Amino acid sequence: MSVKVVRYLHGGEPGWGVVHDRRIAPLSCGATSTADFVANGLEAAWRSTSDQATLPLDAVTLLPPVTSDRQFLCQGTNYASHLRESGMDPDKIGFNTLFTKAPSCLAPADADVVRPAHVRLLDYEIELGLVVRKPLSGAVRVGPDQLHEFLAGVTIVNDISARDVQLPQAQFYKGKSYRSFGPVGPFLVLLDAQEWLRWPEFRMQLHVNGQPRQDAHCGDMIFKPHQTLSELSALHDLQAGDLIATGTPAGCAARAPGKLAMWAFRHLLSESAKWRLFIKKGLSNPAYLQPGDIMTAxxxxxxGAIDLxxxxxRVVAS
Structure with missing residues (x-):
C-alpha cells in the first residue's frame, strides 16, 4: 500500500512525516535533504502506523518534498498530444528531449507562483515527477518491472513556463527556472513493486479557476520512465533524491498556429518578426495565466488506490 510522505515546517522546525488521513506521523530520521530521507527514512516511513499520527496536517507549513540541493531534470515533448498542439508530428520525433530547471525554482504545493514583470505569456504543465532512490554513476539498463529498484517515489510537478522567454529565445532553462516556477508535492508517494507497475494508470488533471485544462493518463508517455532512467544514467550521474519531471500532455495555453500561418512563419517572416507576431497573438489568448488565477493539479x-x-x-504579479 502506497505511503504519503510530507516535508513540513512546524514551530519553525523542519521535519518529515507520513500522512494518515489528515494527520502526520513525524519521522525521527533527522533528514535535512531528500537524499538524507531516501537514505535514512524510507524504512521508517514504510513502518509508520496511524496511531503514531499526532500532528494535524492543517497545523504545518508545507515544503516541497524535493530539496533544492537535488537535480531538477525534465523531459520535453513526451506526449503525442502535446507535440501535436505544438505543431509537431509525433512520428517524426525520434529522440527523448531532456533539459533542466534550476532547483531554486522548487516551491511548495500551495505556494504562490510569481509572474515576473516582463513575462506576459505564463503557462502551466502538469507532470508526473519521479524521485531517484539510489546513486547511478554509470550506465544501467532499467527494465519496465524494475522501477522500484531505482526510484523512491512519485510526486506532482507543475512545470511553469514563460513562453515569451522560452520559445523566442530557444532557452528552456531560462524560460522555466524563475523562482516559484516549480511547485512540487504535496507528497512524495512511496510505491511498492506492484504499485510501480500501475504508473500508466495515473490520471493527471489540471484546472485553472475551476475550468479543466489538462486531463490525460501517464501511460500516454512516449518515452517511459524505465527508458528515460536508462538514457540518463548513460549521460551523467544521478543521485538519490534527484527529481525527474516526465513531460506534459495536451491542454497548455501555448498552441501552434494553423498550417497556413506556420507556412508563412517559415517562408515569409524573419525570426524576429515571427516571434513578435507569436507574442502579439498570445496576448489575446485568455488561456495564459494572469495574476489572481488559481491552478489546481x-x-x-x-x-483512488494511489493518490498523489x-x-x-495562485498566480501573483511580481
Whole structure:
C-alpha cells in the first residue's frame, strides 16, 4: 500500500512525516535533504502506523518534498498530444528531449507562483515527477518491472513556463527556472513493486479557476520512465533524491498556429518578426495565466488506490 510522505515546517522546525488521513506521523530520521530521507527514512516511513499520527496536517507549513540541493531534470515533448498542439508530428520525433530547471525554482504545493514583470505569456504543465532512490554513476539498463529498484517515489510537478522567454529565445532553462516556477508535492508517494507497475494508470488533471485544462493518463508517455532512467544514467550521474519531471500532455495555453500561418512563419517572416507576431497573438489568448488565477493539479488512479494529492497555486504579479 502506497505511503504519503510530507516535508513540513512546524514551530519553525523542519521535519518529515507520513500522512494518515489528515494527520502526520513525524519521522525521527533527522533528514535535512531528500537524499538524507531516501537514505535514512524510507524504512521508517514504510513502518509508520496511524496511531503514531499526532500532528494535524492543517497545523504545518508545507515544503516541497524535493530539496533544492537535488537535480531538477525534465523531459520535453513526451506526449503525442502535446507535440501535436505544438505543431509537431509525433512520428517524426525520434529522440527523448531532456533539459533542466534550476532547483531554486522548487516551491511548495500551495505556494504562490510569481509572474515576473516582463513575462506576459505564463503557462502551466502538469507532470508526473519521479524521485531517484539510489546513486547511478554509470550506465544501467532499467527494465519496465524494475522501477522500484531505482526510484523512491512519485510526486506532482507543475512545470511553469514563460513562453515569451522560452520559445523566442530557444532557452528552456531560462524560460522555466524563475523562482516559484516549480511547485512540487504535496507528497512524495512511496510505491511498492506492484504499485510501480500501475504508473500508466495515473490520471493527471489540471484546472485553472475551476475550468479543466489538462486531463490525460501517464501511460500516454512516449518515452517511459524505465527508458528515460536508462538514457540518463548513460549521460551523467544521478543521485538519490534527484527529481525527474516526465513531460506534459495536451491542454497548455501555448498552441501552434494553423498550417497556413506556420507556412508563412517559415517562408515569409524573419525570426524576429515571427516571434513578435507569436507574442502579439498570445496576448489575446485568455488561456495564459494572469495574476489572481488559481491552478489546481492532481494525479491519482481512477480507483483512488494511489493518490498523489492536490496542488493549489495562485498566480501573483511580481
Amino acid at each position: 492532481s494525479i491519482r488512479t481512477d480507483d 494529492g492536490e496542488q493549489r497555486n
